[in-house]
Amino acid sequence: MNMNSTGRPTRADKTSSSKNAEIKSAALLPDEPLLFEIGGYEHSGVDLFEVEINDEFLGGFERKTSLDLPGLSEPECLRHYVRLSRLNMSIDAGIYPLGSCTMKHNPRLNEKIARLAGFADIHPLQPVSSVQGALEMIDELALWLMELTNTSAVSMSPKAGAHGELCGMMAIKAALEAKGQGHRSIVLVPDSAHGTNPATAAFLGYKVRSIPANKNGVVDVEAVIAALDDDVAAIMLTNPNTCGLFEPDVIKIADAVHDAGGYFYCDGANFNAIMGLVCPGDLGIDAMHINLHKTFSTPHGGGGPGAGPVVLSKALAPFAPVPFVKKSGSDLSLIEHVNDSDSFGRLTAFHGQIGMFTRSLAFMLSHGKDGITQVAYDAVLNANYVRVRLQKVFSLAFGDQACMHEVLFDDSFLKGTGVSTLDFAKAMIDEGFHPMTMYFPLVVSGAMLIEPTESESKKTLDYFCDKMLELANDAIAGNVDRFKQAPKYAPLARLDETLAARQPKLKWTKS
């Protein structure tokens, strides 16, 4: 069987013949051809005036290469993209319990606010005097983020969580260099971390030193102390971690890292579990990104755009990138250059993901501080409810302990059944669910990481758990076909990822 390096099969094996059941209605589950197969080179869905132009200012650089871009009339276009959309699972259609992804409800007020002309139809380089309301919006969001984390600085411009990691780690690097500690070359990363953490450290030229999780799924302060030396620049620790557990030694770890002259980068992907209850600033963090598209409900949009503002400790604040908003009295200004300062530079043109800021601020104002605390409570309540309902049959990765916003099972309950985590996930599709995160984190075999979020009702969770137990019992009872042939009730059967990677076909060409 073909597998990737995380142990996940990448093509169906011989026993999983996976035939689609003949249940589909061509109208509801369309086979939609490619745009290039239905569009026409003479077709267009936009009316524009024809103009005569001469080549006076074109310098001989006119395009001679064909564009090969077919067009669609408006009705054809609507139909193409509506038909394609029906092939997607979405939060609005059902529970989407991807662990560490926080697939919560995306309020539609957010969408309305982001589209107000006063936010959507303003240019990033128009005079600052003409966008005071936009700066006020950014400043207010920054205030919420600092207040909820109990920190005194925030860099708003990072465009996604991984971009925020770059921001925080660049600030750490700059701070070390300013202290004459630029020789430090190691970053400690627990082996349960998101892949972006080691990738970020390596991006900045650091060597990664892995810290193992202990038998309880968390990092021991002793393991950190053993790994610390004069060469360690920082630790990148996710808290709550990707096993769904709060790191109980986090304060001791922060102290140990600081005592050794390093900094503490916290991956804030899982802030949803603790916001309003625990302030990361009180835990001793120096930098933490906040995924607005997770915790603060901006839509995932099929893979972005995200937004990853980074809160910073007093020690790192001077090294923050430009731009930032400065308030003096009621006047707001935008600092776009800093001469002779410690700022490490600029991470993006313009000022960040403004359209995500408006959405997040709408979410925060809607919930308020009382609601935000309730969000964390309900997220944790829901994950623990799923845990206790499933743990009689499913195998908890780290024993019977309360979890935070997500619960991690391994595949030991499937041992000997012939059913893999992948098979199980595909069978969930046939029950109407988006599968949980699978094969991550890498610290347990066949990981199943379930994050229901606060958006799911008790009824939904009960139905989900009933079906999950039914599937697990079926696997244990030896009804393997249901899993190997899954998904039967999806637009396509299992896809051959091995073929896709061996003979990459990355664009349409005329055959």
Place this chain on the structure above:
Amino acid sequence: MRYLPHSNIEREQMLKAIGVNEIDELFKVVPASVYKKKSFELPNHSPEFLVQAKLEAMANKNLCAANSAFFIGGGAYRHHVPASVDHLIQRSEWLTAYTPYQPEISQGTLQALFEFQTQVANLMAMDVANASMYDGSTATAEAALMARRITRKKKIILSSSLHPQYKDVVKTYLNDDGKSEGDLICLPDSEDNKGNISSLIDENTAAIIVQTPDFYGHLRDVKSLAEAAHAQGALLIVVITEIISLGLLEAPGSMGADIVVAEGQSLGNPLNYGGPFLGLMATRQKYVRQLPGRLCGETIDANGKRGYVLTLSTREQHIRREKATSNICTNAGLCSLAFSIHLSLLGQKGFVKLARLNHARAIAMVKTLEKIEGVELLNKTFFNEVTLRLSKPANEVVEALAKKNILCGIPVSRLVPNEPRLENLLVLAATELTTDQDIKILASSLAKELS
């Protein structure tokens, strides 16, 4: 709390099922010294209409483009986005789906990405494009790193007329201020491409990075730059901030570019005060395994039916961790969908018309403005954006005209401060939305301001 489904009775039932008396017991692992210690100085929850009113009040303080005579470009352009684009991207199935990790139930997103990659590759006349980056500036920095990986050489040379903020992002990503004689050479900002980039290329050069139309609006001779780079084994990276230009101007892939990066905002996406936008990135087939970011590829399912998956993920951080080509773990999904829908509506016929219309509006603007005393046009070539040298500092003119609801362009000094020779330069753009009336208003106010 309208977004939270549980009643308090249900919460009690669930706590009981879990075996705890109150919710705080689930947090007992949190050190007591930091649990629920801070009383937040923030308001409580609020009904929808009050939240809307508060944010509308902020929005109303901004002068939006629609309420002004508008001429700003510089990497973000105001174009008409057809109504159906925004309608489609707000469908739940697009808006509220995640990254397509389960391809069987994500074929909509995957097929749309495959179509997007094809559109981008064809626009640029390149072999392969990825599924998008954060924006044009970060894509430019990633291209510099990619060139270093491909060539195993270090030196990167940035053209003098690359967007100044793009330069800053490259410097930051490369952790090199470009001031010393090191691995990054930044030619000083210049409105007329001063500094012969070709003469700086040597056998240690990984790539030169050139924008066309450049920040000042000039069209650059990409072909001769490609020849100069290739003669020394270096790559040519072409940057495009106004993607509409490719409807009228030759594709970089046909002129020898090895990597093309662009800002895609002009199609499908509003100005949004600068984000979210989408970065486009394309390259030659032979370099595909060094390309950062997501890629979607065609395959078949277990029944032999055509389908799409994310592929070549052995380049990516979730598989390769510290050995990945980049730490990027997302694309600009919804923005790239909007781009793709807009381009599908245009088709090549509409796209070419749109490009010609933009150029025609810019010519109309230029012909009017160059008659004004105190205005000197610096461009011999342009697409829809030009640089004027005014008889006084451009930032003073911009501020004065903004008070009359005229957003007349970008003073170069905003992006490159403390350079007296650039102080009087104004970069301004026209698009299909620029009316004769807008140009007339600008011309008369500008004439008054400069007289």
